[in-house]
Amino acid sequence: MRRDNETALAGRRVLELTDEKGCYAGKLFADMGADVIKVEPLSGDPCRRIPPFASRGHGDSLYFLYMNSSKRGVTLNLEHRRGRDLLRGLVASADLILESFPAGYLRGLGLGYESLSAAAPALVMTSISGFGSYGIHSSWEVSDLVTSAMSGALYVTGEEQDPPVRSAGFQAYMSASLSAAAGSMIALYAAAMSGRGQYVDISVQESMAAVSHICGAGKFLDDGMVPRRRGSSLFASVPSGAYRCRDGLIYLMVNRPAHWQSLAAWVHEVTGNQEILDPMFEGPSSNRIEHRELLDIFIGEMCSRFSVEEFYRQGQGRHIAVAPVNDAAAVIADPQLQARGYFTRVRDGRACAAMLYPGAPYRHSLTPWRMSRRAPCLGEHNEEVFGRELGLSTAKIERLREDGAI
Amino acid sequence: MSTSGPGKKSLPAGVGSREEATLSRVAAGSSSPGPEALEGLRVLEFTAGMAGPWIGRLMAYYGAEVIRVESRKRPDVVRLYVPPRNPEAGVQEADSPWFSDWNAGKSFVSLDLTKPGAVEICKRLVSISDVVIENYSSGVIDKLGLGYERLRQSRSDLIMLSTSGYGDSGPCRSYVSWGPNIEALSGLAALSGFPGRECTMTQFAYPDSISALHGLFAVMCALDYRQRSGCGQYINMSQLETTASMVGDLLMERLINGREPLRRGNRAAHISPQGCYACRGEDRWCAISVNDERQWRALCRLIGHSEWIADARLSSVSGRARHCAEIDAAISAWTNGRDEYEAVESLQEAGVAAGVVQNVRDLLEKDQHLAERGFFEEIEHHRKGRVLVNGVDLGLTATPGRSGPGGSCMGHDNRYVLRDLLGMSDEEIAACVSSGAVEGEV
Numbered sequence: 001m002r003r004d005n006e007t008a009l010a011g012r013r014v015l016e017l018t019d020e021k022g023c024y025a026g027k028l029f030a031d032m033g034a035d036v037i038k039v040e041p042l043s044g045d046p047c048r049r050i051p052p053f054a055s056r057g058h059g060d061s062l063y064f065l066y067m068n069s070s071k072r073g074v075t076l077n078l079e080h081r082r083g084r085d086l087l088r089g090l091v092a093s094a095d096l097i098l099e100s101f102p103a104g105y106l107r108g109l110g111l112g113y114e115s116l117s118a119a120a121p122a123l124v125m126t127s128i129s130g131f132g133s134y135g136i137h138s139s140w141e142v143s144d145l146v147t148s149a150m151s152g153a154l155y156v157t158g159e160e161q162d163p164p165v166r167s168a169g170f171q172a173y174m175s176a177s178l179s180a181a182a183g184s185m186i187a188l189y190a191a192a193m194s195g196r197g198q199y200v201d202i203s204v205q206e207s208m209a210a211v212s213h214i215c216g217a218g219k220f221l222d223d224g225m226v227p228r229r230r231g232s233s234l235f236a237s238v239p240s241g242a243y244r245c246r247d248g249l250i251y252l253m254v255n256r257p258a259h260w261q262s263l264a265a266w267v268h269e270v271t272g273n274q275e276i277l278d279p280m281f282e283g284p285s286s287n288r289i290e291h292r293e294l295l296d297i298f299i300g301e302m303c304s305r306f307s308v309e310e311f312y313r314q315g316q317g318r319h320i321a322v323a324p325v326n327d328a329a330a331v332i333a334d335p336q337l338q339a340r341g342y343f344t345r346v347r348d349g350r351a352c353a354a355m356l357y358p359g360a361p362y363r364h365s366l367t368p369w370r371m372s373r374r375a376p377c378l379g380e381h382n383e384e385v386f387g388r389e390l391g392l393s394t395a396k397i398e399r400l401r402e403d404g405a406i
Numbered sequence: 407m408s409t410s411g412p413g414k415k416s417l418p419a420g421v422g423s424r425e426e427a428t429l430s431r432v433a434a435g436s437s438s439p440g441p442e443a444l445e446g447l448r449v450l451e452f453t454a455g456m457a458g459p460w461i462g463r464l465m466a467y468y469g470a471e472v473i474r475v476e477s478r479k480r481p482d483v484v485r486l487y488v489p490p491r492n493p494e495a496g497v498q499e500a501d502s503p504w505f506s507d508w509n510a511g512k513s514f515v516s517l518d519l520t521k522p523g524a525v526e527i528c529k530r531l532v533s534i535s536d537v538v539i540e541n542y543s544s545g546v547i548d549k550l551g552l553g554y555e556r557l558r559q560s561r562s563d564l565i566m567l568s569t570s571g572y573g574d575s576g577p578c579r580s581y582v583s584w585g586p587n588i589e590a591l592s593g594l595a596a597l598s599g600f601p602g603r604e605c606t607m608t609q610f611a612y613p614d615s616i617s618a619l620h621g622l623f624a625v626m627c628a629l630d631y632r633q634r635s636g637c638g639q640y641i642n643m644s645q646l647e648t649t650a651s652m653v654g655d656l657l658m659e660r661l662i663n664g665r666e667p668l669r670r671g672n673r674a675a676h677i678s679p680q681g682c683y684a685c686r687g688e689d690r691w692c693a694i695s696v697n698d699e700r701q702w703r704a705l706c707r708l709i710g711h712s713e714w715i716a717d718a719r720l721s722s723v724s725g726r727a728r729h730c731a732e733i734d735a736a737i738s739a740w741t742n743g744r745d746e747y748e749a750v751e752s753l754q755e756a757g758v759a760a761g762v763v764q765n766v767r768d769l770l771e772k773d774q775h776l777a778e779r780g781f782f783e784e785i786e787h788h789r790k791g792r793v794l795v796n797g798v799d800l801g802l803t804a805t806p807g808r809s810g811p812g813g814s815c816m817g818h819d820n821r822y823v824l825r826d827l828l829g830m831s832d833e834e835i836a837a838c839v840s841s842g843a844v845e846g847e848v
């Protein structure tokens with residue numbers, strides 16, 4: 001039966017033992033209503049130390065604040081026997097464990113999937129590691145950049161004359177988190193049907209290779225061409241790329257024959273260019289590939305007569321796929337995001353003002369996405385989780401603290 | 407070329423905790439292939455491009471039955487494919503390597519949705535489906551009479567996901583966009599790249615694939631809720647919002663600190679040195695990240711600058727960031743004459759995070775690790791035989807998933823869908839063909 005204000009994942013419990021590789025996966029679960037308990041080492045998740053830090057409030061890492069919304073936080077020393085016992089206690093009520101330790105680390109502590117699932121056959125455990133849980137590179141040292149490089153994504157990003165360059169943020173880790181969240185949900189669905197959980201093995205390298213597959217094996221084996229860096233234009237779409245307007249850049253991409261006709265007519269109207277109406281340019285992009293440079297000159301001539309705003313609105317009025325190249329300030333001011341209320345106010349609860357956060361990536365009509373709380377402080381929920389929920393006395397918790405277990 | 411069969415994860419002995427994967431598989435009793443994770447679910451798709459179809463592709467991979475509805479009147483742009491090695495052949499609707507990939511394992515039914523008979527067929531399909539996925543331009547599905555409010559009359563616990571560039575509300579809801587437009591609009595393009603470049607974009611329409619994964623997660627959450635409550639629901643997704651969420655940490659710099667995030671290229675504020683360094687040969691690079699002090703000392707020894715270990719100027723991330731030009735020059739001097747794979751081997755042996763900047767040929771031919779893990783996926787194509795694509799695996803070990811045959815021609819499965827699934831008689835079908843509701847042959 002349905003209750004009002006229910007979340008989609010109400011009643012699901014997730015233990016999250018991750019760093020940058022997996023914290024977005026935990027966030028996806030937490031913001032959909034799962035009880036995500038972030039289990040940190042006594043020294044805290046290293047993400048707490050990623051700059052920049054909030055200039056308001058308590059000076060937390062902005063990265064940490066964003067990635068850990070709606071979660072609760074406890075500390076556990078897994079190198080300590082009693083710390084491991086406590087983790088086992090938490091596992092008893094958990095549906096899913098997300099972890100991103102180096103491959104094999106938890107197993108070395110006796111906390112591998114086979115051991116944890118012995119008493120909990122429906123448990124799903126998802127590991128996120130740079131290269132996966134097995135294979136000749138599974139013990140390699142990793143970073144977001146290194147896994148992006150090995151995935152093939154880095155090679156094709158940037159200007160032809162520059163070194164390969166990554167996208168902003170930690171996109172390889174974000175992609176791995178997305179794969180982990182989707183894979184875990186599928187495993188949880190199967191577990192609900194069959195009663196049997198499973199181990200989910202996520203490799204950051206493979207996740208990034210999957211999301212960049214447009215430049216992958218399928219294309220290469222079809223046309224024999226190794227995709228390379230080529231700035232902002234795409235190899236298969238002509239025209240495509242960033243063009244300069246009077247006050248900034250606009251991105252334009254033509255993929256459908258009808259869109260080309262609209263664009264050509266518009267260029268002709270504005271600049272008087274007759275040549276662009278030549279029927280040899282019509283049809284699919286493949287007809288225009290060898291004329292790319294010439295067409296870019298024609299389009300560039302037109303763009304320079306417009307502001308970004310004018311070109312965006314007028315281009316869209318003609319059903320041409322144009323969009324401004326927005327910086328962060330422009331994204332926040334974007335009328336579409338404003339109208340849909342994308343940015344969400346989150347109360348801090350620590351005697352400082354509420355802050356605006358980026359909001360819902362999807363909107364469920366019955367069980368809406370929501371941010372239930374800001375990211376936890378280190379060990380903020382130790383008493384609540386170990387005391388009230390695991391039933392340990394205050395004296396016992398104090399002793400665990402003195403022993404260095406929590 | 408190193409390839410592997412469809413038997414994911416059933417691979418020769420390696421290191422790490424492969425046993426865990428094996429145990430999980432054995433526990434599921436998979437000596438004979440058991441049911442896949444999503445077996446028993448049926449998904450109906452009204453999609454084009456990639457962001458929509460990839461959701462169904464992944465659900466099909468994990469065992470769902472996925473039926474794709476298409477129309478010849480407005481074909482998916484991916485079907486307008488002219489093979490670059492044989493352009494004289496003209497448009498080949500089922501030959502795009504992307505189409506094969508994004509639609510593998512689906513059934514194809516061709517309907518003219520402007521005809522009432524076709525809408526009726528869709529409603530009957532909805533009545534036997536769990537999930538509908540659509541990514542037509544905003545408003546189109548409603549105009550066709552196939553909006554959520556209509557469809558739930560055919561199936562009360564239906565889950566329907568609508569995904570578009572801008573979402574189903576707001577002043578820009580009917581704007582035209584492709585993945586790359588969203589990369590520009592979301593801030594990702596302007597925030598990425600080297601400090602002197604204004605706009606750096608992926609070549610792979612990143613917003614499409616990450617939106618598909620968000621969409622898959624959103625649908626699975628709704629299915630999880632349906633299992634407990636018996637209720638379906640409508641999900642709306644805007645690619646702009648999913649992509650903005652991927653750079654949410656950077657947007658926080660503007661939202662909370664009021665500052666524009668710095669374009670950092672390959673650097674990071676908490677890792678130094680970090681970058682791509684040129685190796686021997688044209689356009690050959692290795693990526694290096696010095697994650698901590700131990701890795702810094704190891705790097706110093708390896709590249710012949712042991713004196714830096716005791717250098718107080720360089721004993722912190724911020725110190726090394728200040729002197730990055732000097733450090734980068736020394737690393738480059740070491741990498742320049744070296745083969746990129748040998749350089750990375752040496753770095754990893756010394757305990758420094760490093761990887762080759764691989765291109766797609768390298769992934770296929772040189773990456774022994776991917777080969778061992780069976781990363782690449784074989785898809786059977788009705789005309790080309792077997793084709794190979796990047797893996798789509800989401801890591802499940804007990805129900806590992808598999809790729810069905812690559813995307814076929816429009817209407818390839820009309821007969822199966824209309825007769826076998828819906829139980830339509832030959833007369834009924836013939837009437838729908840002659841009214842034009844069903845396109846092409848049955």
